Amino acid sequence: MTDITNILIVGVGGQGTILASRVLAGAVQMTGQDVKVSEIHGMAQRGGSVVTQVRYGKEVASPIIPEGEADIILAFEKLEALRWLPYLKKDGSILINDQRIDPMPVVVGTAQYPSDVLDIIKKERKEVFIINGLGKAVEAGNGKAVNVVLLGLLARYLKIDKQTWLDVIRETVPSKLLEVNLKAFEAGWNSFDR
């Protein structure tokens, strides 16, 4: 299944991973490819570790990505980037929001948040891209738009026509939040500097 692109979007419940995956899937669909998305709803959305999976290509069967098969991981939080790293291909790319959210076992002191998360990831994989998504979202006018900043970064990485992304965002995001989200997307888009 080498003609399929596998993208894993990981984060903490409440960070807006589902919206990001929906916009991504919408943009891919506009390119005429087959696409499948798998989401997890319910209890994990209450601050737990969440993952949504997007797969596209000529013909996609399974909606979920086997371990070690992701081409790209878009991580909304550093620890989640590390947790899902085994899903990334050896030559895959990982885009990481440089944000730390302590899980409850760390808060109550029964576990340690590894201080060198990004170093570990860089040791494991070559293609690591780190962005201050929260800072850029605040600059764009709303800290909650981190998901769209990250989407903007991913969009640039995928090289799908920019107008396609903007069209899908217009269809997906409520109109009163559109302006801030377009700005956030722009901020993410422009932070790609390879």
Added chain:
Amino acid sequence: MKKLLTGNEAIARGAWEAGVVVCTAYPGTPSTEITENAAKYDEMYAEWSPNEKVALEVGLGASIAGGRALVSMKHVGVNVAADPLFTLSYTGVNGGLVLVSADDPGMHSSQNEQDNRHFGRAAKIPVLEPADSQEAKDFTKLAFDISEMFDTPVMLRTTTRVAHSQSLVELADREEKETKEYQKNPFKYVMIPANARHRHVVVEDRLIKLKDYAESTDLNRVEWNDTKMGVITSGVTYQYVKEALPEVSILKLGMTFPLPRKMIIDFADKVDQLYIVEELEPFIEEYVTSWGLDVHGKDTFPLIGELLPETIASKMVQTFGDCSPCETTEPNQLQYEVPPRPPVLCPGCPHRGLFYVLNKLKVTVAGDIGCYTLGCLAPLKAIDTTICMGASIGTAIGMEKAKGKDFARNLVAVIGDSTFIHSGITALVDVVYNKATTTTIILDNRITAMTGHQHNPTTGFTVKGEPTKEIDLILLAKAVGVERVQVVDPFELDELEKIVREELAAEEPSVIITQRNCALIDKSRNSPYSVSAAACTGCLRCLKLGCPCIAKEGKKVRINLAQCVGCGLCATVCPSEAIRKEGGAND
């Protein structure tokens, strides 16, 4: 153009296209969005029923009257609806009736992972299993036809990965149809023993006809490929098999009860080795083994948890070594400890105040199903039992009856507003009727939160957002015969603690309603609180709240300002006034 839909959206669309007139449900992951989406179509009546039993009864009423009805629930909801279901199988239908059972292998958001194909077999009704959103829509429509053709309710069994995966769907128009004529027919619809005995004969006869249908329907099909290996599979697992074992021949079953025996035997004859790849129970396998066929199934693949595509390939390799058709990837394990991230009560969650107090008082807590189940996790650790919807109150009664009234002086039942309406009321009746002294705490956050904020009989709105009469929990508790009913804001910790102590001490039934809006629907966002490092003594009392916004930093604490919603509960518990609203930054 094709549309990208989740399985749940596709089922709602399928119902609409099939001319359904009534959709009922009680919310439950992963089924909830079926009815949320059904409610968007003006042509269909939709409701959140108080529980799954009522949902199915409303559905069967619609069906007997002549309209098509879609009834949706999660797998454990079918347990609640089982009573009408088993007899509905005897009466059959008038307008088609489809029951969606959304199973949750892997228990992403459930208390067990029962396989509801067993219900189909036990109730003797056909079971269809779609493998993606297109099939979810198509099978829904076909299920209505089968229902009317064979005079039977039909179960459409999905799993989390079908319900919550999006794939492309070809849409069609609605087939607007007149509801069927209603005719009084007590022989068919009044299940007194004399009539039910006749209907049981009809059920068995229907099953024979359905077995013939299973042999000829397009729901079941063979995809021939290499015949060295043949795989029988159903549901989303079919997609995994296609990807993990691209060269094998596949018998894809869209209908898993009753099974097409001849078709399966014929398939088995034509392949060298036969495998059954199915998630959870060996449902197909037990039949196939009973027919004397040599087959590999649960000897190879796990019975517990979600079956993943990588598991299918790797188990084949482990068991048979030379699995040439398998596509496997080498394992990719991390060498590092990654701390787990269990779900938590949200910042500003009203339940936090209650569980903080219950933890402090060290009471035994019979718990229930909802967001508040998370009160069992550290550091709140306040819940002793969680079994099923509505179980808290009955559990508390049983504890008291076994251990005596003194035990009940340190025992509460906690139950959410929607869960109380679902199946807590009858147990509260039991408290009063059988002279228990249970303290019941109803956590009223004005919404059904865990499943994504659905209205319920206590919120004053219907699934379509129309205003309706709001059930008054105080009047309800009093009507049942509970004389001691108090209402309190769970963030008023001193008041709450005083009331809980009073009601625990009282040797009679009591109800405490903790009332505060769910933090996710509360529109009034306050500015965040922050910690003054100079004033913080490092007592860490605020960490006992289990708020995800408060983190330990060195010997003191710090508030994550991006996450904090300004509920102020931490400032309430801080003994040194180190947590303040003004400032807006930790210093």
